[in-house]
Amino acid sequence: MKSKRPAxxxxxxxxxxxxxxxxxxxxxxxxxxxxxxxxKRGLPAISWEFLTAPPxxxxxxxxxxxxxxxxxxxxxxxxxxxxxxxxxxxxxITEYGRRSKFTRVLRLAxxxxxxxxxxxxxxxGLGFFVVxxxxxxxxxxxxxxxxxxxxxxxxxxxxxxxxxxxxxxxxFLKPSFDPTTFQLNKEYExxxxxxxxxxxxxxxxxxxxxxxxxxEEKEVKVLRERLQDKLATHLNKVLQAGPIYSPExxxxxxxxxxLQAQIQKNPQGPELAQLNRALLxxxxxxxxxxxxxxxxxxxxxxxxxxxxxxLILPVVITASEEALLSVPDSFRQASLALGxxxxxxxxRVVLPNALPGVITGMILGISRAxxxxxxxxxxxxxxxxxxxxxSIHSPFMALPYHLYIMATQATNAPDRIPWGTALVLxxxxxxxxxxxxxxxxxxxxxxxx
Amino acid sequence: xxxxxxxSVVPTATTAQKHGRHAIDRVMQAFIxxxxxxxxxxxxxxxxxxxxxxxxxxxxxxxxxxxNGRQWSPxxxxxxxxxxxxxxxxxxxxxxxxxxxxxxxxxCAVFMGELAPSRLKTxxxxxxxxxxxxxxxxxxxxxxxxxxxALQSWLKLNTGLTGFTGAVLLAFMALPTIISxxxxxLHAVPQDYRAASLALGxxxxxxIWKAVVPAAxxxxxxxxxxxxxxxxxxxxxxxxATGNAAQVPDKLFAxxxxxxxxxxxxxxxxxxxxxxxxxxxxxxxxxALFALGVVLFAITFVVNTIADFVxxxxxxx
Numbered sequence: 001m002k003s004k005r006p007a008x009x010x011x012x013x014x015x016x017x018x019x020x021x022x023x024x025x026x027x028x029x030x031x032x033x034x035x036x037x038x039x040k041r042g043l044p045a046i047s048w049e050f051l052t053a054p055p056x057x058x059x060x061x062x063x064x065x066x067x068x069x070x071x072x073x074x075x076x077x078x079x080x081x082x083x084x085x086x087x088x089x090x091x092x093i094t095e096y097g098r099r100s101k102f103t104r105v106l107r108l109a110x111x112x113x114x115x116x117x118x119x120x121x122x123x124x125g126l127g128f129f130v131v132x133x134x135x136x137x138x139x140x141x142x143x144x145x146x147x148x149x150x151x152x153x154x155x156x157x158x159x160x161x162x163x164x165x166x167x168x169x170x171x172f173l174k175p176s177f178d179p180t181t182f183q184l185n186k187e188y189e190x191x192x193x194x195x196x197x198x199x200x201x202x203x204x205x206x207x208x209x210x211x212x213x214x215x216e217e218k219e220v221k222v223l224r225e226r227l228q229d230k231l232a233t234h235l236n237k238v239l240q241a242g243p244i245y246s247p248e249x250x251x252x253x254x255x256x257x258x259l260q261a262q263i264q265k266n267p268q269g270p271e272l273a274q275l276n277r278a279l280l281x282x283x284x285x286x287x288x289x290x291x292x293x294x295x296x297x298x299x300x301x302x303x304x305x306x307x308x309x310x311l312i313l314p315v316v317i318t319a320s321e322e323a324l325l326s327v328p329d330s331f332r333q334a335s336l337a338l339g340x341x342x343x344x345x346x347x348r349v350v351l352p353n354a355l356p357g358v359i360t361g362m363i364l365g366i367s368r369a370x371x372x373x374x375x376x377x378x379x380x381x382x383x384x385x386x387x388x389x390x391s392i393h394s395p396f397m398a399l400p401y402h403l404y405i406m407a408t409q410a411t412n413a414p415d416r417i418p419w420g421t422a423l424v425l426x427x428x429x430x431x432x433x434x435x436x437x438x439x440x441x442x443x444x445x446x447x448x449x
Numbered sequence: 450x451x452x453x454x455x456x457s458v459v460p461t462a463t464t465a466q467k468h469g470r471h472a473i474d475r476v477m478q479a480f481i482x483x484x485x486x487x488x489x490x491x492x493x494x495x496x497x498x499x500x501x502x503x504x505x506x507x508x509x510x511x512x513x514x515x516x517n518g519r520q521w522s523p524x525x526x527x528x529x530x531x532x533x534x535x536x537x538x539x540x541x542x543x544x545x546x547x548x549x550x551x552x553x554x555x556x557c558a559v560f561m562g563e564l565a566p567s568r569l570k571t572x573x574x575x576x577x578x579x580x581x582x583x584x585x586x587x588x589x590x591x592x593x594x595x596x597x598x599a600l601q602s603w604l605k606l607n608t609g610l611t612g613f614t615g616a617v618l619l620a621f622m623a624l625p626t627i628i629s630x631x632x633x634x635l636h637a638v639p640q641d642y643r644a645a646s647l648a649l650g651x652x653x654x655x656x657i658w659k660a661v662v663p664a665a666x667x668x669x670x671x672x673x674x675x676x677x678x679x680x681x682x683x684x685x686x687x688x689x690a691t692g693n694a695a696q697v698p699d700k701l702f703a704x705x706x707x708x709x710x711x712x713x714x715x716x717x718x719x720x721x722x723x724x725x726x727x728x729x730x731x732x733x734x735x736x737a738l739f740a741l742g743v744v745l746f747a748i749t750f751v752v753n754t755i756a757d758f759v760x761x762x763x764x765x766x
Contacts, residue, residue, distance in 0.1 A: 028576055096481060097485070112753070119745075120745060122721075373584070
């Protein structure tokens with residue numbers, strides 16, 4: 001039957017079809033463009049050296065090996081924590097509590113876990129794992145003082161940290177200390193004055209601020225203290241960084257006068273940096289001791305892995321549950337009828353048949369964990385570390401955090417580094433996703449029922 | 450059949466073996482129950498710790514001063530914790546994001562679910578899945594280096610890092626959620642609806658808009674709510690692309706040059722992520738950031754609960 005609709009109606013329908021297509025295109029096109037652009041700008045950066053070298057020259061050159069290794073450790077740890085919890089959580093749902101009330105509570109918990117913003121996981125990881133569990137372990141087994149974490153502030157601006165990255169103390173302290181007089185020198189004063197100016201400007205922008213402009217005596221005092229704090233806390237970070245700056249190199253301050261004499265002869269020599277280190281290490285010996293006692297009380301691989309494991313639990317449980325449910329009940333009944341116990345049935349019959357689906361879920365989960373930045377920001381990802389993590393309580397560098405730093409903080413790094421990092425990260429995450437879908441497809445094809 | 454009789458029908462098992470098997474059975478059952486309890490416990494713990502760490506803040510400052518304060522200057526010597534600019538930033542970027550994503554997401558779901566041939570549909574689905582898989586820090590990076598400069602020159606702004614830039618990126622990130630859940634909802638509409646509508650002489654598009662989409666409305670609303678939840682909870686993208694100035698976004702209908710949306714904005718999530726690393730543990734600022742976490746948790750909880758409610762009701766025909 002030919003329709004008797006007016007011409008405008010047909011035109012309107014055509015327009016609608018066009019709009020629907022355009023809308024689809026508006027989603028697909030940017031995805032393709034982003035991927036294309038990342039490959040185009042990132043690929044030239046990627047070389048064997050980029051993948052296997054650490055960042056060099058204050059992070060303006062070199063590669064991404066430490067963050068790559070850090071992310072690898074991180075997803076390994078996440079896998080180890082999430083697998084038993086997720087798999088057996090799902091086993092509970094499908095094998096033990098199909099109709100129980102607790103299952104309903106468990107499902108509610110999973111739905112809620114899935115809805116929690118990732119940065120809130122970071123807050124939880126910091127408050128529970130790092131401060132409470134880690135701090136508790138330190139206090140119990142490593143004799144850390146009660147107020148141990150008050151000093152671990154890092155208020156230095158990140159630009160300074162980038163400058164400091166290559167040879168941290170030497171770079172940072174050169175403009176700070178006059179080695180001949182033991183006083184803070186001119187350039188330090190300049191940056192101090194700049195900070196005061198900036199704060200005064202900020203204060204002027206907020207008329208409701210208590211007090212008047214220019215800064216009151218009290219405020220200047222607070223500022224001065226803050227800047228000195230920055231110096232102290234920076235030292236803590238640097239000392240944490242590695243064995244190069246260990247106090248063993250300067251067992252006492254006796255060598256300082258010799259160094260001073262040498263510096264006066266040759267101000268450009270390496271002794272200046274040495275002296276700065278000796279000086280600071282002797283002035284902050286107490287903080288150093290405190291810092292070295294900390295083991296679990298700072299953000300580290302184990303706490304970050306646990307946090308990410310919680311974050312991917314909803315994905316893992318949902319996928320595992322689906323895989324377990326897909327195993328026909330007749331398999332279970334046959335196994336039980338042959339006299340197997342419930343656990344034997346689960347272990348020998350249900351799990352082997354559900355394994356491909358479970359692994360697919362796990363891979364999807366760790367691919368999500370590999371790309372997460374906000375949680376690890378709070379529980380141990382580091383800006384720069386001269387050594388690779390060597391224990392479960394080491395801080396670590398991670399690929400997504402490295403990208404964030406290279407994109408926003410390391411402004412004098414050449415463009416190719418962040419683009420290359422972004423491409424490697426995207427390749428890793430999408431690669432894992434691809435492996436998961438291949439695995440799923442193969443598992444479906446090989447299914448025996 | 451109870452366990453004892455079941456075991457007795459296996460002729461080869463000795464008594465010792467039987468005991469061993471049942472002991473393992475009991476141990477593993479306990480272990481599985483423990484795992485399930487740990488999952489539930491972790492949700493309770495998250496909520497408990499967020500609250501616990503924010504209590505010291507509320508002992509010193511009132512809830513009103515946090516939620517209604519217009520100035521966020523947490524450092525010495527100000528110590529002012531007014532989260533209105535941050536709450537405003539979060540809600541407005543998410544709202545604008547969803548306003549952008551809603552029409553695109555629904556029409557895409559319609560295109561994929563109702564119009565596209567099955568091979569094209571498979572291809573489109575996997576492309577949208579790729580988008581869901583892109584880490585947020587990569588989207589933020591692209592926003593920072595490509596989208597922000599483009600918007601800046603296009604709208605002639607002082608800076609490209611604005612609330613609007615963040616909202617565009619958030620819309621993009623919320624799309625996979627909206628598209629896939631809406632598409633599921635459309636898919637769940639019985640084929641009879643379409644057949645009946647077409648039989649009555651409606652065109653394909655009339656069928657979609659007047660019969661299929663209304664039938665799937667609950668699922669689509671739930672998809673939008675989950676999209677909002679995603680946009681509110683997103684951290685790295687907004688941290689990198691919105692400029693992060695804590696000012697109350699109260700001029701939303703002004704011309705572009707003066708509009709808050711086209712100025713720097715800061716969200717709850719970005720504040721937590723940016724400031725926590727530089728905050729001494731157990732300081733007032735530390736606890737204030739946990740208080741922000743509670744506010745964020747509360748907002749997302751409400752949104753997700755509504756989505757869950759709509760979705761569970763919607764599944765019943």
